[in-house]
Amino acid sequence: MAQPRDDLHASIFRYVWHFTRRQQLWLFAVLAVSLPLYYLTLDLPKRIVNGPIQGEWAPGETQTLFQTWITLPDFLGGSSVQLFDGVELDRFGVLLALSLTFLFFVVVNGLFKFYISTYKGRLGERLLRRLRYQLVDRVLRFPTGRFKQVRGPEIASMIKDETEPVGGFGGSAFADPALLLSQAGTALVFIILQNVWLGTVAAAVVGVQLLLIPRMRRRLVRLARARQITARILSGRIGEVVESIPSIRTNDTSNYERAELGDRLGKILKIRYDFFQWKFFVNFLNNLLAQMTPFIFYLAGGYFVITGRLDIGQLVAVIAAYKDLPSPLKELIAWDQYRVDVQSKYAQIREQFTMPDLVDPNVQKVSFERPPQLGQDIAVTGLKVTDDSGNELLQPTSVRLKRGETVALVGPVAGGAEYFADALVRLAETSGGRIAFDGQSLDALPESVLGRRLAYSASGLYFAQGTIRDALLYGLKHVPLRHETREGREEEKRLLEARLAGNLDLDIRDDWVDYEAAGISGPEELSRRLAEVLDIADMRIEVARLGLRSRVPEPMQEEVAGRILDARNRFRERLQEGGDEDYFESFDPARYSAYATVLENLVFGIARPDFEDDGQPLPARPEMRALLTETGLDETLLAMGRQIAETLIDIFGDLSPDNPLLDNLDLMSPDEVDMYRAALRRSAMDGAVSEKDRRAFQRLAFGYVEPRHRLGLLSDDIREHVLSARARFLKDAEAEALGSVGAAVSVHRPDAINPAATVQDNILFGRVVTRYAEAAGRINTVLVETLRETGLSELVFEIGLDFDIGSGAKRLSAGQQQKLALARALLKRADLLVLNRPLSALDGHSQRAIIERTLSARQTLDIPDQTVVWVLSHGEQSALFDRTLEFVEGRMREPANDAEPKLAESA
Amino acid sequence: MLKSEIELLKSVPLFSGIEPARLKLIAYTSDQVAYRAGQVLCRQGDPGDAAYVLTEGEADVSIATEAGDYVVAHLKTGDVVGEIAILCDVPRTATVTAKTRLSALRIRKDAFLQLVTQLPEIGTEVMRGLAVRLSRTNEELARARNQASEGTPRDKDQ
Incomplete structure (x- = not known):
């Protein structure tokens, strides 16, 4: 502008x-x-x-x-x-x-x-x-x-x-x-x-x-x-x-x-x-x-x-x-x-x-030119960092970092290494000295050079709300490189207005991603590259797992439904091939699922995520009450609920309400014990059960899972009864005669994907028979194999990339956030990679593995001349680097056992 | 089912003195697990985290020696294994392998310890059970020592 x-x-x-x-x-x-x-x-x-x-x-x-x-x-x-x-x-x-x-x-x-x-x-x-x-x-x-x-x-x-x-x-x-x-x-x-x-x-x-x-x-x-x-x-x-x-x-x-x-x-x-x-x-x-x-x-x-x-x-x-x-x-x-x-x-x-030291607008000027590589060594001369009250955080330090060198910075926290690293990317305010790239002072470099030729990561970097993909690509969005031509009056007006108000007229809807910087030719190769950098940061599997646990995004549903159904079939075939059918219980509209609750068996589906919950539980809704009464399930469930209540009170009834053993109750909360005791007494006295008690008893029955609770209550008759009610429910749901109940439940279908269920649940389409000690592990293995075989791994990874990380990435763990930040820094393929204790949330072993991969990634990402400066959390990992600089109390020294010639000096 | 599990628990010496109401609690807080023939319930050297009461099927208890695995005992329905592990932190002393299709009641250590802490009478009963067992073991040890001291010269002769 x-x-x-x-x-x-x-x-x-x-x-x-x-x-x-x-x-x-x-x-x-x-x-x-x-x-x-x-x-x-x-x-x-x-x-x-x-x-x-x-x-x-x-x-x-x-x-x-x-x-x-x-x-x-x-x-x-x-x-x-x-x-x-x-x-x-x-x-x-x-x-x-x-x-x-x-x-x-x-x-x-x-x-x-x-x-x-x-x-x-x-x-x-x-x-x-x-x-x-x-x-x-x-x-x-x-x-x-x-x-x-x-x-x-x-x-x-x-x-x-x-x-x-x-x-x-x-x-x-x-x-x-x-x-x-x-x-x-x-x-x-x-x-x-x-x-x-x-x-x-x-x-x-x-x-x-x-x-x-x-x-x-x-x-x-x-x-x-x-x-x-x-x-x-x-x-x-x-x-x-x-x-x-x-x-x-x-x-x-x-x-x-x-x-x-x-x-x-x-x-x-x-x-x-x-x-x-x-x-x-x-x-x-x-x-x-x-x-x-x-x-x-x-x-x-x-x-x-x-x-x-x-x-x-x-x-x-x-x-x-x-x-x-x-x-x-x-x-x-x-x-x-x-x-x-x-x-x-x-x-x-x-x-x-208004302040005198605002960053000069020229430093942040829009630049469509690709800045040239920083070819030479990085010369640091007399670099000094002081805090607000004049304490010297980094004493005057001079050192020369050679192109392509990997440098470990070690030393205690606040020993000076972090200030040195931050100063290299202009994040620390220096109070003296000079850092020069190619003979050019760092202070004079515009952000279009600094932000594209340098990459940085540290612990605790903030992520704006968005998807994992957004977070990764953030480091590549400097200017809109691929324009879409937009025409029409609306568009003209939009641009005119932006100019009349002195706004930047770059279009946020264009493709801002600098594919070339990531070493690829276009969007079609992007996922592969993202998978690579996530792999280096040990995050790819986690992203895929997030994808498995996400629902299929709506625009994709139609396109991938067939593939997911294929995988569903393939998963079953694989189970049979391996003789593992008994580890898994498929959903079947005509069969009772032993590992699902009575309610899940009745409605044969799961709650829709977009349903506006008004706080009324499903069984209490009028359409559901009517269904229960008409099918006679009402009485069956009441009797069952009473039996559950009796047994549980018999076992747990004499424990005080704050006894931690009551946490094992599962079907009722510890506070409800007294309520159920009273309800039992009331119903024993006159036989009549009030509507409120009836619901309470039925709630117990609805949550019952025979193999888990083992009270021996689910007779074949009851199973049949539930199944016939289910048939009725499915028929009514089909006819959209269920009102809010129909809107709240997304029904399972053997021949279609359930949009309310996760990718994983859609492929499995059933329950793990948890009674078998080894079932869960085996099913997971078969699932992973199925994904690989059917080519769904990539799809799952794609869906994972669209996972919403939440404001400040709060939906990811601290470790995941740090891995993501590292992957983002790697994606840029910068000339200088500065990492300031980037993986502090991980254990030493994982850190070491990621360091090794990051250093060798310079070959796979085709940036052999990348200089790496890494502030380490564990000093012993410095053996992986060409050179080690130690910072103690703001002073730098280069350990004597280093093979490199001494260039560093402390003033 | 819970009822049959309670009956089973009654026959376990460690729990035999515990009143039926409390046995129900133990049973309810345990889980039913199943294994196929050849699968391992617990492995020698692993930390012990549960005791198993066999409700169906058979299992072998084996110890790894330099000469290979050595089966030291057979377990059948109603037998209990690993009960020491739920009382103290010791690694498994043997490997238990299902010989047939097998079902067992798994009493997890954390759940059981919670029971003992919350209901001291269970602790007392377990203590009594352990004491009986200890005195029996002592007797056996004494007998074994006697046999050993009598038998040693004979061994030398052979």
Whole structure:
């Protein structure tokens, strides 16, 4: 973009004027045209009253109309007026003509207003977009150290909420005062023209209003400013509370937080209350002043009329004109209020986003050029890192890293190695010394070189919400390399708007992935490469496992259904070939599944993930109740549930409710023991079972699995009964006669995939016979073999790549996050790979394996000259590297047993 | 089924003194496991994590020696194996292999220890069972020693 970037002017007016000059001038022009029309709507009522209504008319007298209009400025389009020139009308005709003219001008006036407010609105929105963009741009350019002090939610609240009035002000900064002043002026001039005395009185009151009210409102501005700051801090604090939930829960400080937040809210309330009180008081005063004038008009004007110094038409016109005067005045005062408020807000925001050491925009300039490889050695001279309070974290260090060298940095945590590594990728703020790539200072390198030729990973890198694929490809998205051509009016408008608001006009919908940097020719080879880098980071299997446990994404379902069904069949064949059929129990619409619960057997399906759960459990829904009653299963399950309750109470009943043995209950929770005991007693007494008890007993029966609970309750009769109810259920579900129950359950079909079930469950389509000690392991093996044989491994991996990692990758373990970050750094195939304890969450053995693979990957990824700098968690792994540098207490030394010639020196 | 399992547990010496209500608890917190012929229930040297009561089928208990595996005992329905493992941390002293298709009640160590901690009367009964067994073992040891001291010269002669 050619836009000058550093342009948050000190004054809001200069800011607005600078970016909207042309639009403001256009607005002025439109306003200038509309004003005389406004004057006419004021003038006409007087003519109507004085002319046809109250004037002296002889019977049959006519008047020539529109003649007088020619003396007016000719903006009305003189020719059309000329047409009516000389038209003679009688009294009623004149009334009609004048009234219609009045109506015409009212409409024209309204249209002008409509146009102007739309125009202003759009202008304001563009300015808002620009301001927000500028602020976001500045956040991206904050110096690294600044992020230690800022709180994300506060920044967000400033950019999102606090800018809003500032943006809106753009439309009214110049146009509003111009319009309102001219309107008020017109009305005032009109009144003065009618009667100098009344005009002077009105002008005097207006003067008092204009002077006094804004002065009284200064206090409001102070309060608004305080309100803004407290609200912003509140956002920051809420953000902190969310982030520190683990600390809050483990320290029992939730009430401390409640009190603290409550106190803040109290302060905000006090400020807001003060604000409203003062505001309404000022409004009261303002209204009082405004009402003073009509009082004078009625009294003095009436006196003038009675004494004959003023005709009644003039008085009516004055009063009508005055009716129009307070509203522009009020708005003018409101505008002034707005101005002061916005000015203070703008100043507030500006203060937070203006700092001398912002990153130069040129450093982050869009660059479509591929930066050349960093060919030479990396020379570090006298590099020094100091913290905020002046402690030396890294003493002046000089070292030369040869191209293609693998360097291990060892030493205790905070010994200096991590600062050295961070400084290599410009993340540490250095306080002296120089790092040079190819003789070019690192400080001068634009990010388009640093971010593409260097790769970095560390523990605790943050991942934005997205899929695993997004997270991996993030390191390749520098500029949109593959454009899609988009045409049409919408597209033109979109681009025009972006430019008008000074936004970057690169299209986020284009393909930003730099395939060449990843060493591949295009998207079709991407998955293979991703699999490779994930393999190096020991993450590929985990991604595939995530894929297995995901549902088939909807757009893919149709395409892959056949392949999954093939795999389902192949899995069964393989079981038979291996003689392992008894390890597995397939779902069969006509057979009872022993390892599934009674409820699962009844509905023969699983819960739909997209079903809006209203908290009503499936068996309690009316359609289900009806089905149970009609099939007679109701009584069967009740009897079964009672037996379960009896047995469980018999076994566990005499244990106290907090006894951990009760966790073995499985079918009921420890708190329910007493409830069931009472229910049993009730039903034993009179035989009748209340609806609530009935449901409770049936709940036990629904969860029952014979091989797990082994109470010997599931007779063949009951099985048959459940199966016949299932047949009925499936038939009703087919006919969509089950209402919410049908919507909640996704039924299993032998000949189709179940969209609600995971890929794994869709292939297995049944239950592992867990009674066999070795069944689970064997089934897993057969599944993996089936996947490999049917070529579904790749599909599963693809689905795994689409796994949503959650905000901050919280759905992945710490180890997985670190592996992902490493894989991302590898994918870039950088000239310098800097890894700062990247795998701290893994055990030493896994770390070692990944280090070995990463170092040898330089061959497989075809980047033999990659320089690797690795801060190790375990010193003994340094044997895998060409060279070792040790950092202790900020000092670097190279262990003497190193084969490399000594280049390092400590100053 | 739970009922038959309880009957079975009653016949296990270690549990014989435990009242039936508590045996139900033990049975309920255990699982039924099945093995095919040739599959291994537990392996010598592995940490012991469960005791097994055979409910169906037969098994061999073998010890690995330098000369190869040596079967030291046969187990049949109702026999219990590995019960020491659920009381203390010792590695398995032998390998148990299913000889036929086999079912067993597996009493997991953590579940059993929880039972003993929560219901001391079970602990007392187990202790009594162990004490009886210890005194019997002592007697056997004494007898073996006597035999050994009597028999030693004869061995030399051979």
